[in-house]
Amino acid sequence: MSHPGLRARFEPSLMALWLAVAALVALAALAASCAEDPAAAPCDDGLTPCGGACFDTQADPDHCGGCEGVCASGTRCEAGVCVGGGGGGGGASGELCASGLVACSGGCVDLATDAAHCGRCGQECAAEQRCEGGACRCASGLTECGGGCVDVKSDPLHCGTCEVRCPLHETCVEGACVCDEGFAVCGGRCVDLAVDPAHCGACGAACAPGLFCREGACACAAGDYEDIGSTVPQLLTGTTVGAETYFPLACMAVGSTQFVYRFTAEEAGRYKFDTAGSSYDTAIGVLDFDACEELACNDDRGGAVTGSASAALEEGQSVLLVVSGYDGAQGDFALHLDRMAPPACPLDTLATALPLSITGDTWGLGDAVSTGCGSIDTSDASYSFTAPRAGRYIFDTSGSTFDTVLELRKRSCSGVVISCNDNESAMGAKTSRLVANLAQGQTVVAVVDGIDGGAGPFTLNVSEYVPPPCPEFTLGTTFPQRVTGTTAIPDRVSALRSPCTSDSGPEATYAFTAPATALYTFDTFGSSFDTVLHVHKGTCSGASVACNDDTSGQQSQVKVMLREGETISVVVDGYAAVASGPFELNVNQTFVLPCPLIDLGSTVPQTVTGTTADSADVLRPSCGGGGAGEVTYRFIAPAAGTYIVDTLGSSLDTVLSVLGGSCTGAELACNDDAPGSEQSRLTLELAEGQTIVLLVDGSAAGASGDFTLNIAPFSGGGTCSTAIDLGSVVPQLVTGSTAERPESVRPSCGFSSNAPDMIYRFTAPEDGLYIFDTFGSSFDTILQILKESCTGTSLGCNDDTDGQQSRVALSLAANQTVLVVVDGLGSSSGDYVLQVDRFTGPGTCATAIHLGSPLSLTRTGTTRGQPDAVRPTCVSAAFASSPETVFTYTAPIRGTYVIDTIGSSFNTVLHVHTGGCGGTEKQCNDDLTSSRASKVQIDLVPNQTITVVVDGYDGASGDFTLKIAKL
Numbered sequence: 030m031s032h033p034g035l036r037a038r039f040e041p042s043l044m045a046l047w048l049a050v051a052a053l054v055a056l057a058a059l060a061a062s063c064a065e066d067p068a069a070a071p072c073d074d075g076l077t078p079c080g081g082a083c084f085d086t087q088a089d090p091d092h093c094g095g096c097e098g099v100c101a102s103g104t105r106c107e108a109g110v111c112v113g114g115g116g117g118g119g120g121a122s123g124e125l126c127a128s129g130l131v132a133c134s135g136g137c138v139d140l141a142t143d144a145a146h147c148g149r150c151g152q153e154c155a156a157e158q159r160c161e162g163g164a165c166r167c168a169s170g171l172t173e174c175g176g177g178c179v180d181v182k183s184d185p186l187h188c189g190t191c192e193v194r195c196p197l198h199e200t201c202v203e204g205a206c207v208c209d210e211g212f213a214v215c216g217g218r219c220v221d222l223a224v225d226p227a228h229c230g231a232c233g234a235a236c237a238p239g240l241f242c243r244e245g246a247c248a249c250a251a252g253d254y255e256d257i258g259s260t261v262p263q264l265l266t267g268t269t270v271g272a273e274t275y276f277p278l279a280c281m282a283v284g285s286t287q288f289v290y291r292f293t294a295e296e297a298g299r300y301k302f303d304t305a306g307s308s309y310d311t312a313i314g315v316l317d318f319d320a321c322e323e324l325a326c327n328d329d330r331g332g333a334v335t336g337s338a339s340a341a342l343e344e345g346q347s348v349l350l351v352v353s354g355y356d357g358a359q360g361d362f363a364l365h366l367d368r369m370a371p372p373a374c375p376l377d378t379l380a381t382a383l384p385l386s387i388t389g390d391t392w393g394l395g396d397a398v399s400t401g402c403g404s405i406d407t408s409d410a411s412y413s414f415t416a417p418r419a420g421r422y423i424f425d426t427s428g429s430t431f432d433t434v435l436e437l438r439k440r441s442c443s444g445v446v447i448s449c450n451d452n453e454s455a456m457g458a459k460t461s462r463l464v465a466n467l468a469q470g471q472t473v474v475a476v477v478d479g480i481d482g483g484a485g486p487f488t489l490n491v492s493e494y495v496p497p498p499c500p501e502f503t504l505g506t507t508f509p510q511r512v513t514g515t516t517a518i519p520d521r522v523s524a525l526r527s528p529c530t531s532d533s534g535p536e537a538t539y540a541f542t543a544p545a546t547a548l549y550t551f552d553t554f555g556s557s558f559d560t561v562l563h564v565h566k567g568t569c570s571g572a573s574v575a576c577n578d579d580t581s582g583q584q585s586q587v588k589v590m591l592r593e594g595e596t597i598s599v600v601v602d603g604y605a606a607v608a609s610g611p612f613e614l615n616v617n618q619t620f621v622l623p624c625p626l627i628d629l630g631s632t633v634p635q636t637v638t639g640t641t642a643d644s645a646d647v648l649r650p651s652c653g654g655g656g657a658g659e660v661t662y663r664f665i666a667p668a669a670g671t672y673i674v675d676t677l678g679s680s681l682d683t684v685l686s687v688l689g690g691s692c693t694g695a696e697l698a699c700n701d702d703a704p705g706s707e708q709s710r711l712t713l714e715l716a717e718g719q720t721i722v723l724l725v726d727g728s729a730a731g732a733s734g735d736f737t738l739n740i741a742p743f744s745g746g747g748t749c750s751t752a753i754d755l756g757s758v759v760p761q762l763v764t765g766s767t768a769e770r771p772e773s774v775r776p777s778c779g780f781s782s783n784a785p786d787m788i789y790r791f792t793a794p795e796d797g798l799y800i801f802d803t804f805g806s807s808f809d810t811i812l813q814i815l816k817e818s819c820t821g822t823s824l825g826c827n828d829d830t831d832g833q834q835s836r837v838a839l840s841l842a843a844n845q846t847v848l849v850v851v852d853g854l855g856s857s858s859g860d861y862v863l864q865v866d867r868f869t870g871p872g873t874c875a876t877a878i879h880l881g882s883p884l885s886l887t888r889t890g891t892t893r894g895q896p897d898a899v900r901p902t903c904v905s906a907a908f909a910s911s912p913e914t915v916f917t918y919t920a921p922i923r924g925t926y927v928i929d930t931i932g933s934s935f936n937t938v939l940h941v942h943t944g945g946c947g948g949t950e951k952q953c954n955d956d957l958t959s960s961r962a963s964k965v966q967i968d969l970v971p972n973q974t975i976t977v978v979v980d981g982y983d984g985a986s987g988d989f990t991l992k993i994a995k996l
Contacts, residue, residue: 094149100132110140239321249321249349252289259295262367269352269359276351278314280326285354291318292350292366294342299369299395301408301484302350303337309360310334311352318347325406327482328355337482339369339396339406372397374411374442375474381417384492386428391477391484398442400478402449403434409478411442414491416467421494423520424475425453425462428488434478435461442474451480464494464520494520499569500538500598508549509617512539516601516609525569527561527602529576534603538569541599541616543591548619548645551599552586556612559583559604569598578604580656580730588646590621619645624692625661625722633667634741641681641725641733650686650726652699657684657727661692664723664740666715671748673771674740675703675710676725681734685709686724694722701728704783704856712771714749714819747787749773749819752848757794760866767808767851767858774819776852779811779828784853788819791849791865793841798868798875798896801825801849802836808859809833811852819848827910828854830897830984836912838868838896840875868896872914874946877976882921885994890914892935892979892986901940901980903953911938911981915946918977918993920969925996928977929957929964935987938980939963945976955982966996 072083079086079096086092086109091099093106100106110131126137133140133150140146140163145153147160154165157178167178174181174191181187181204186194188201195206198219208219215225215232222228222245227235229242236247252275257265272286294300304311313336315325325338334355342348352362372395379385391408398409416422426433437447453462467473477487504510516535527533543549553560562585563576574597580586583604589597599616603609622645629635644658666672676683684701688694703710707728715721723740727733746753748771755761770785793799803810812835813826824847830836833854841847851861871878873896880886895912920926930937940953952965961982969975979989 097151098149237320240319247319249316249318254289254291254349256291259293261295261300262365265290265364265366266362267352267364268361269354270361272359274353276314276316276349278312278326278351278353279323280314280328281312281353281355285312285357286359287351287353288362290350290352290364291347293347294344294368296368297342297344298371299339299341300366301337301339301369301393302364302366304335304352304362304364305337306363306365307335307361309362310355310358311362312336312355313338313364314349314351314353315340316349316351318349324348329481337484339408339482367393369393369408370395374398374409374476375413376410377412379412379414379475379491381415383417383422384490386488386490387412388428388486388488389477390486391479394484398436398438398476398478400434400436400449400476401446402436402451403478404481407434407479407482408484409476410487410489411474411476412489413472413474415472416469419467419469421464421466421496421520421522423462423464423490423492423494425490426460426477426487427462427490429460429477429486431483431485431487432459432480433461433483433487434476434480435463436476436478437463437465438474438476440472440474442476444474447473464522496524497521497538499525500540502537502539504539504541504599504616506542506544507616508544509615511616512614513611514601514614515611516603517611521609523602523606525600525602527576527578527600528563528573530561530578530602530604532605533561534606534608536600536602537612537614539599539601539614540596542596543593545618546591546593546621548588548590548621548647550586550588550615550617550619552580552615553584553601553612554581554586554615556584556601556610558610558612559608560585560612561602561604562587563600563602564589565598565600567596567598569600571598577656586656586730588619590647621645621647622661624648625663627661628663629723629740631665631667633672634739636740637662637738638735639725639738640735641727642735644733646730648686648688648692648724648726650684650699650724651696652686653684653701653726654729654732655684655726656730657732659724659726660736662723662725662738664721666717666719666721668742669715669717669750671743671750671771671773672713672715672740673710673743674713674723674738676708676736676738677703677706677710678739679708679734679736681736682707682728682732683709683736684724684726684728685711686726687711687713688722688724690720690722692722697721700783702783704785704858710772710783712743712748712773714773743771745770747789749788749848752788752790755789755791755849755865757792758865759794759799760864762865763789763863764861765851765863766860767853768860770858774813774815774850774852776811776813776826776850777823778813778826779854781811781852781854781856784811784856785858786850786852787861789849789851789863790846792846793843795843795867796841798838798840798873798898800836800838800864800866800868800896802830802834802864803851803861804834804836804864805862806834806851806860808857808861809854810835810857810861811854812837813850813852814839815848815850817846817848821848827897830910830912836897838898838912840898870894872916874898874915874976877915877917877945880916880918880977880993882919883993884921886992888916888991889989890979890991891988892981893988895986899940899946899978899980901938901953901955901978902950903940903955904938904982908983909938911984912986913978913980914989916977916979916991917974919972919974921971922995923970925966925968926993927964927966927996928952928991928993929962930979930989930991931957931960931962931964932990933962933979933988935985935989936961936982937963937985937989938982939965940978940980941965941967942976942978943973946978948976951975 076083077086084092088106090106093100094109126132130137133146138146144160147154148163158165167173171178172181174187179187185201189204198209198212199206212219215228220228224242226242229247230245240247267288269286312328324340327336327338374397394408436449438444450461521535523533564574565571575587577585577587641658646658649655686699687697698711700709767785814824816822825837825839827835827837892912900909941951942948954963954965957964
């Protein structure tokens, strides 16, 4: 049954509900329509869009005060605030809230003070806020900063005011930033004086670069280390496996793990640290504890993979000993440290009874000597030794346990280094060896050192070298025979200098006795090095009989005529001091032909043929290479005259030699190559009945073959014995040709290689200066003036004066006779012009031009056509032949005078003499700075006369300007 009262009571509510639902549906439709076209249905004035519909938030209980504001049942919305309806009642019972309260979330609240609904339902204040007047405000004692409430008296992010933030290590106390406990204010900021490297222990106390601040003190170590105190010696063991890496060491790659010790020197001195006995490739570094300076570092020392380092420390100085490994290596290590003995040199004096051997240990010794071939900071032991007699002494460290260095010094430890050796051979030996020649009583200091800090037990051996006897071996009388040996013997050096080389190596010596009179051949063919072979009469100190460097490649051969029973010493030597090694020595006998072999008699002209093949090499001509077999002839001159002897037409490169009288006579002439030929040609001046021996030889060892020997008298004039007489006529000019002429004379100037010549005789008609020249000749001439004969003194010689022509000026006495030789440069020949004249012009040494005594003068002239009678000393003789003009000058007052040729047209030379041209040369100058002119300065006294010579360089002549002035 229905209850009439209830139905009546709820009908209005149902009706209202229905109307509300209908309104919502309409609004939803409107919202959808607006969503499709928002511009088609805008909200009217006073309405607010909520969820796509328009509402009056001032009166709508479901959107009271805003889209989210829903009034409780029984309340209404007035002026945007839910208020209770008539009839009163509490919110929980559905009755209206009391005046001033608003129903929110099933209850009545005061929006002006409720922190959960501050100002409107659901508007909740933060925990540190309270609601005042419907707005959330910070609680008492708090300040709003950045949307939150903070206590500016203690908040480090907003200390005192919202904008102040306390820095690191600072706390906000009573609105001010103060340093945390343990921190101090330095430079306006809080720092930890225990660890801050800029303020270590006190403000401003900065640590040096590379140091760390540790417990308020600057130190090298940033990580852990073990303090081992100051005890020495001590041995420590440990491992770097799993350790840290603290320090980059200069002697190894970065990245290896390290174990660190702190050591403090109890007294000043040098301390040594090594890792001998470690299980891996170690390295050790020594760093100053206070400054972190790397005092020493070593990876491998003395050829071992363990490290060894030393450092000089002051009393109380602390260091860090860093044990590490090479290239990442790590493992178990041993660290040995000790104080080194103070440097001492020498440690002891060696006995003189030899041989001797002493032992010692350089570990812990001081570094008294820095050896020239060793290394610094390395322990050494030194010993004084005095040679009991003159000789060759050997010092070595054979038997030592480490890579030694051995050095010898004169007299004392600070003396001059005699020699120094690291390794005694190139075969990897670690011991050292020295050989020294000492005089009797000479004192030396032997220093045993190490490489890169190497130290340990050593042995020093001293012995005296005893040279072998000479000759050392005996060949007896046997031939042929072949012996082998070696000159590469330790300590052996050259005791016998080779006569045919500038230097020689160690030698082997043999005695040989000739079983019969014959020619004997000795050679070193088959030897392993560049040999020299020499033979001496009797013993090694006897006269040299023969010597040869190279006959076949680098090997040697000598041939010696020996009488039956004659003994010689044969020396197998080396070409240079380092030339040594295994050798072969061969001995043979050769049949000897009589000398001379053939008698040619006195027939001229005559031509003979023969061969040098299979002939013996008994005689050695002075020209050519020598070493080939020869054939000998006797010839007797049928008449006095000039004879031409040649080998033209021979099949080999010949040498032609002439001996006087017999095969043992003096060599009169020798020629290797005639002009343009490999054959030989000689011009001989022979007396009637004069006997000579003609030697036809080969130009070098192995040169042999068929030859032709031609002998003929020379019927033309112009030779030494048939000089063409020019008489005493001056001037005169003669012409001729040197082509097809013999070579009678070798000039003393220039270079003439068998050039033919023409010889004239001239007699001076009176005392005077005579000029001889070849101007106008067709080839490069050489002109020589000889005194009286071809064997006489050369009075003057000139190669080039005017281009390729020659000129000689010569002072001759009346009736003095000279030979004038027209020769050629090299092997040149051709048409010549010879002019002879007496020079009568001024400006010679005999007719010097006197300049008087003015203090300043300038004189011009020319040297063209002048004689060349005086030679300057300031240019070499090869360039000193030029015509000159000679002056004299008398100084009016004392002073320094300047003489020059500035402004001259050619390359001048200026020289000044006292006492005439033949007097003392006081000054000479070739070229003034960057000029071809010359200049000299000379101090003169009043009335002193000097001779001034304006000369030329290398044949130059021309116009000159001569100036003299007082400085």
